[in-house]
Amino acid sequence: MRGLSQVQSTKFSVRTVVLVVVVIFLMSGLHLSRRGRKGAWNWKSIFRKAAPKVFSWEPIKVTEVDCSKVFSGDKMELRKAVQHEKDKSHGDVGMNDSEVLRLARTCDKLKRERTFITSSLSEEESNFPLAYSIIVYKEANQVLNLLSAIYRPQNVYCVHVDKKAQKSFRFAMEAIADCFPNVFLASRSVDVQWGTFSVLETELVCMQDLWNYTHWKYFINLTGQEFPLKTNYELVKILTAYNGANDVIVSRRWW
Numbered sequence: 117m118r119g120l121s122q123v124q125s126t127k128f129s130v131r132t133v134v135l136v137v138v139v140i141f142l143m144s145g146l147h148l149s150r151r152g153r154k155g156a157w158n159w160k161s162i163f164r165k166a167a168p169k170v171f172s173w174e175p176i177k178v179t180e181v182d183c184s185k186v187f188s189g190d191k192m193e194l195r196k197a198v199q200h201e202k203d204k205s206h207g208d209v210g211m212n213d214s215e216v217l218r219l220a221r222t223c224d225k226l227k228r229e230r231t232f233i234t235s236s237l238s239e240e241e242s243n244f245p246l247a248y249s250i251i252v253y254k255e256a257n258q259v260l261n262l263l264s265a266i267y268r269p270q271n272v273y274c275v276h277v278d279k280k281a282q283k284s285f286r287f288a289m290e291a292i293a294d295c296f297p298n299v300f301l302a303s304r305s306v307d308v309q310w311g312t313f314s315v316l317e318t319e320l321v322c323m324q325d326l327w328n329y330t331h332w333k334y335f336i337n338l339t340g341q342e343f344p345l346k347t348n349y350e351l352v353k354i355l356t357a358y359n360g361a362n363d364v365i366v367s368r369r370w371w
Contacts, residue, residue: 213284216256220291227295230264237268237349244352245270247332249322252340253278253308256288259340266338268348269298272329274322276302300325334358 180200185193211219220226227234236242248266252259252275263273275293277286293299302321308314319337326335334355346354 211257213256213282213288216260217284217288217291220260220288220295223295226292230260232264232267234269236270240356241268241349241352242270244356245272245332246348246351246355247271247326247329247335248273249302249319249326249335249337250275250340251278251308251318251322251337252276252285252289253281254285255340256285256292259289260292262338262340262343263292263299265344266348267296267299271298271348272326272332273299274302274325275299276318276322277305279305279307 178200181197182190182193186197219229226232246268248271250259250262250273259275267273273296275289277289289301293301302318303325304321306314306317306321308318322337323335326332336351344351
């Protein structure tokens with residue numbers, strides 16, 4: 117987990133900007149702390165009115181696989197889990213971008229079939245909203261699975277679509293974002309080239325866009341090919357313990 121404290125002013129000196137860029141570029145993940153401002157609009161009432169509860173969410177129980185053995189690396193149980201996924205896979209497996217686009221054109225169906233959690237599950241989570249950037253360029257179905265796993269109505273999500281992404285993928289991302297009041301596409305698309313400043317630039321674009329939302333406490337960056345190992349509640353508990361601080365790990369990498 118890596119992070120950088122966010123300040124309360126948009127006016128930075130040149131020296132500060134350079135320092136921020138250097139520090140962030142050394143990080144593969146960002147978790148930014150932000151404290152609320154006076155005079156912020158009532159984001160709770162806005163999100164709750166705009167994103168009513170669509171269904172009663174219940175976790176999917178898997179009885180055929182021993183999850184504790186899977187997490188401990190038991191090879192036999194891992195093979196059983198893989199086979200279970202093949203046998204019991206939902207209809208969303210293998211959906212191409214155009215199929216995701218068709219699904220997203222009916223928002224209620226999208227939320228229902230992908231089991232989006234459209235109401236806060238606890239007061240603690242409701243009072244501790246998070247901001248996300250998701251950097252994507254392919255496989256709309258995989259991005260949709262990620263978003264459905266991390267989505268909560270009190271959070272806010274900036275999705276950056278690579279400038280060179282296929283049109284079908286971009287259209288699918290636009291349709292998904294249109295289904296939620298707290299999900300939006302980044303204001304500017306960057307032509308991302310791995311190992312260059314453009315990777316960081318996408319994060320800066322989303323960070324600037326998210327600055328317009330005054331309520332979030334921490335910023336977390338993801339790519340479309342990641343998946344969470346912690347629930348939103350667990351993240352809130354961890355980040356609450358930070359009390360505005362950030363956990364920064366810098367590693368040296370060679371390309």
